[in-house]
Amino acid sequence: MDIRKSVLASFLVILPALLQAADVYRTVDDEGNVTYTDAPVKTDGKIEKIEIQPGPSEASRLDTEQRNAAIRKAMEEARNKRLEKEASRATQLSKARKELDEAEENLKRTKELGEDDRQYLTGGRSRIRPEYHERVKEAEKKVEAARKNLKEARGY
Known part of the structure; x- marks a missing residue:
């Protein structure tokens, strides 16, 4: 052996x-x-x-090299597109997170009652003005829209 x-x-x-x-x-x-x-x-x-098969002809070898070069080029282009898409998605995601943070902060500030948000009535009573509730609802809508944008940016 x-x-x-x-x-x-x-x-x-x-x-x-x-x-x-x-x-x-x-x-x-x-x-x-x-x-x-x-x-x-x-x-x-x-x-x-x-019987030994002869190697490939020069023309066949050049054709193969050209095909391989074209494949490498296509792969590189696809890779670059993928990287650009990932970078764009990361930018959109960052922007959506920032918008959500800003919307939530705005909602928090909007919910704080100011002196102008109260309407004083006779007998020492007061009530919250309707404009306050409208501002809070509008701020809540912006938070929901920002959450939706963030969800879309994440791809869910």
Whole structure:
């Protein structure tokens, strides 16, 4: 078994040189040893001619290189588009978060009752003016719109 491995290793080492040769012959002697040569050897063992496919033509090789270059270019363009899309999405997401933070802060300030938000009635009573409720509802609508925009920016 070790002889076969060493013969195979030898063959693999000389394979590139053999591929340059026009004909390759595989010879198996009576003891089972395998030899590869570029000329038939006189022996009582089995001699077999091995057909080796020629390498690709220069035109075929150039066509393949051009296809590979086109594929690499298309992959790079797709990668760049993906990166641009991710950057755009990150910008939109950041903007949507900022808008939501601002809308929530505005709602918080709007809910704080000011002196002008009360209407004083006779008998020492007071009530909250309708304008206050309208401002709060408007601020709440802006918060909901900002939440919706953030949800859309996240892709949900």
